[in-house]
Amino acid sequence: MGSIFGKYFRVSTFGESHGLAVGVVVDGAPAGVALTVERIQAELDQRRPGASPYTSSRQEADQVEALSGLAEGKTLGTPIALLVRNVDARSKDYSELADIFRPGHADYTYFKKYGVRPQPGGGRASGRETVGRVAAGAVAKAMLNTLGVTIQAYTVQIGEITAVHIDPDFAANDPLRWAGPDAAEAMAELVSRTRDEGDSIGGVLELAVKGAPPGLGDPVFGKLDSVLGGAMLSIGGIKGVEIGAGFAAARRKGSQNNDQMDETGFLSNNSGGMLGGISTGQDIILRLAVKPTPSIAKEQTTRDIEGGVRKIKITGRHDPCLCPRIAPVAEAMAAMVLADAWLAQRAAKGEGL
Numbered sequence: 001m002g003s004i005f006g007k008y009f010r011v012s013t014f015g016e017s018h019g020l021a022v023g024v025v026v027d028g029a030p031a032g033v034a035l036t037v038e039r040i041q042a043e044l045d046q047r048r049p050g051a052s053p054y055t056s057s058r059q060e061a062d063q064v065e066a067l068s069g070l071a072e073g074k075t076l077g078t079p080i081a082l083l084v085r086n087v088d089a090r091s092k093d094y095s096e097l098a099d100i101f102r103p104g105h106a107d108y109t110y111f112k113k114y115g116v117r118p119q120p121g122g123g124r125a126s127g128r129e130t131v132g133r134v135a136a137g138a139v140a141k142a143m144l145n146t147l148g149v150t151i152q153a154y155t156v157q158i159g160e161i162t163a164v165h166i167d168p169d170f171a172a173n174d175p176l177r178w179a180g181p182d183a184a185e186a187m188a189e190l191v192s193r194t195r196d197e198g199d200s201i202g203g204v205l206e207l208a209v210k211g212a213p214p215g216l217g218d219p220v221f222g223k224l225d226s227v228l229g230g231a232m233l234s235i236g237g238i239k240g241v242e243i244g245a246g247f248a249a250a251r252r253k254g255s256q257n258n259d260q261m262d263e264t265g266f267l268s269n270n271s272g273g274m275l276g277g278i279s280t281g282q283d284i285i286l287r288l289a290v291k292p293t294p295s296i297a298k299e300q301t302t303r304d305i306e307g308g309v310r311k312i313k314i315t316g317r318h319d320p321c322l323c324p325r326i327a328p329v330a331e332a333m334a335a336m337v338l339a340d341a342w343l344a345q346r347a348a349k350g351e352g353l
Helices: 037-045 091-097 107-114 120-125 127-145 181-196 224-233 246-251 323-348
Strands: 010-015 021-027 064-068 080-085 150-158 203-210 238-243 284-290 300-303 309-312
Touching: 010 127, 021 127, 037 064, 037 127, 080 127, 107 120, 120 127, 127 323, 150 181, 150 323, 203 323, 224 238, 224 284, 224 323, 238 246, 284 323
Parallel strands: none
Antiparallel strands: 010 021, 021 080, 064 080, 150 203, 203 284, 238 284, 300 309
16 A cells, blocks of 8 residues: 555556566546656656766666557546666676665665565565556656646755756756755765765755646645645655744744735745645745765674674665655656646546546
């Protein structure tokens, strides 16, 4: 059950990092939505490895195959099965780690839950699982395009360097999804130096949803911000979520934080586009804390499955900063949440699915 998401827009991902393939089955997309394999491929190209000096050098084309649910550039209303075959898995890179719990990884917790030795590349806990999410997100984005909704995630902080003047258009063409032109050179130098030291570094992503209609989400346990937060925290590497003003609201008075209104609408957006768990029609704004990549070449201390203490250095192909690879995954998860909320709203109004 941990691999199934959504109530009306249902997504089930499958596959392991070093298995034959990864993929997803999407159920609930209405018939007649414009969607091509090429459009899904364009989304996958945003997260695939080997695309820049700042990502893993694993050479995966991530070529998607649509097994069902699409014909003549449109959805059929039936389950959409999307498959991506693994072609550059190098399990030998992990042969020396077969009995060792890598620090910062899920090896230990998976072992305790399933009794299975650490899998090459992290198995199901690998970031490679997100291929299916991004493919499903392409379906959700196609649905939301009919409403005029756009979603973009971009990097606003890496280490101690913070983007002062945020430019999402700049981020769209930057290999690290960096949105601060004023600090781009210093940021790139920091990531390069960290990579050369055999280390990694964390950062912050901002995610902006524009055009979401008001009224999406449910009160109490089905709050839109609650579901979005949970969706983001389901992504490996995300360790914190802020919505709107986020933690800054804890330092303010109500008179400073409330989003007042006049005849033109809201005068601010400290709520991040949601009030009472329901969308306001303003931009939905989230910020995501991204941890440093746990796979690093520096020596670390850990334990093996027998309880012995071991010293390890993790070799192989890894990202010095996860932000650019997680950005398209965050977009996909936001799209899936909103598509599900939109279908729920249609069902509640008796408009059908």
